[in-house]
Amino acid sequence: MKQKLSILKIGGNVIEDDQSLSHLLQLFSKIEGHKILVHGGGKKATEIGNTLGIEAKMINGRRITNAESLDVAIMVYAGLVNKKIVAQLQAFDCNAIGMSGADGNAILAHKRPVKEVDFGFVGDVESIHSINISNLIKANFTPVFCALTHDGNGQLFNTNADTIAAELAIGMSSEFETTLYYCFEKKGVLQSIEDEDSVIQHINLKKYEALLANGTIADGMLPKMHNCFHALQHNVKKVCIGDSNMLLKENSNFTTLTL
Numbered sequence: 001m002k003q004k005l006s007i008l009k010i011g012g013n014v015i016e017d018d019q020s021l022s023h024l025l026q027l028f029s030k031i032e033g034h035k036i037l038v039h040g041g042g043k044k045a046t047e048i049g050n051t052l053g054i055e056a057k058m059i060n061g062r063r064i065t066n067a068e069s070l071d072v073a074i075m076v077y078a079g080l081v082n083k084k085i086v087a088q089l090q091a092f093d094c095n096a097i098g099m100s101g102a103d104g105n106a107i108l109a110h111k112r113p114v115k116e117v118d119f120g121f122v123g124d125v126e127s128i129h130s131i132n133i134s135n136l137i138k139a140n141f142t143p144v145f146c147a148l149t150h151d152g153n154g155q156l157f158n159t160n161a162d163t164i165a166a167e168l169a170i171g172m173s174s175e176f177e178t179t180l181y182y183c184f185e186k187k188g189v190l191q192s193i194e195d196e197d198s199v200i201q202h203i204n205l206k207k208y209e210a211l212l213a214n215g216t217i218a219d220g221m222l223p224k225m226h227n228c229f230h231a232l233q234h235n236v237k238k239v240c241i242g243d244s245n246m247l248l249k250e251n252s253n254f255t256t257l258t259l
């Protein structure tokens, strides 16, 4: 029987709020068994970039990563955000180790091909080196991944953290029974964005298509849900979306996705 692995992704709004982040990291550190944390930090990169006079360029809500903004991403994601999270996890007795896709050659990517838009130094994931990551896990380290990948020839890329979490979950599923958690500031996927308590408890592929068609899923939830179903279609056992409290055993008020 495969051992269990939990992969949890935290997004910008949780990272921005010190109290929410600390609460989440405490709950994460208590998850039993093997685990991996993946974090974003897009908002922080925009904020720090602005203070450095490097303004974020966005098209349709997506960041265009030129050489300067790649440097900001490297500093903010792999430095500021990653190290603060690792240190806090250590304080909760979780043996965290900070990782980018270049560390231990964990995640190989290539530059996103230019179609209508040239996203610059944005990487599409090619492969996960699951054996290297598995060796860390089995040595009782908890990898903490930031949103950076590399091409094996010295080039780092900015890669969406939701995508990294899904690709890691898929890559690790050959060896582990993997559950993927997307943790953000809302209790789950909401029927109505104005009603914080309108959590849709269960979404399968058919319901997903209906929610897409009637516009219930929008903005950042669109790529997130796409990543969820991509993961489920590639051997990931279970995907959940919710706030930090979804990690509490007694709480079932979050969204579970299945095929």
Ligand SMILES: Nc1ncnc2c1ncn2[C@@H]1O[C@H](COP(=O)(O)OP(=O)(O)O)[C@@H](O)[C@H]1O
Binding pocket: 010, 011, 012, 013, 014, 040, 183, 184, 185, 186, 188, 189, 190, 191, 192, 193, 216, 217, 218, 219, 220, 221, 222, 224
């Ligand atoms: N039906 C929905 N339920 C919950 N959130 C939704 C929904 N539709 C759109 N959203 C938006 O999606 C956002 C989450 O996406 P994103 O900001 O990319 O997440 P993250 O914080 O993980 O980076 C929420 O903050 C919310 O504004």
Ligand SMILES: CC(=O)N[C@@H](CCC(=O)OP(=O)(O)O)C(=O)O
Binding pocket: 010, 011, 012, 013, 039, 040, 041, 042, 043, 045, 062, 063, 073, 122, 123, 147, 158, 159, 160, 161, 162
């Ligand atoms: C290519 C790309 O979109 N990279 C993202 C990586 C950070 C991220 O995903 O942060 P959140 O999860 O907090 O949104 C970006 O630069 O915004």
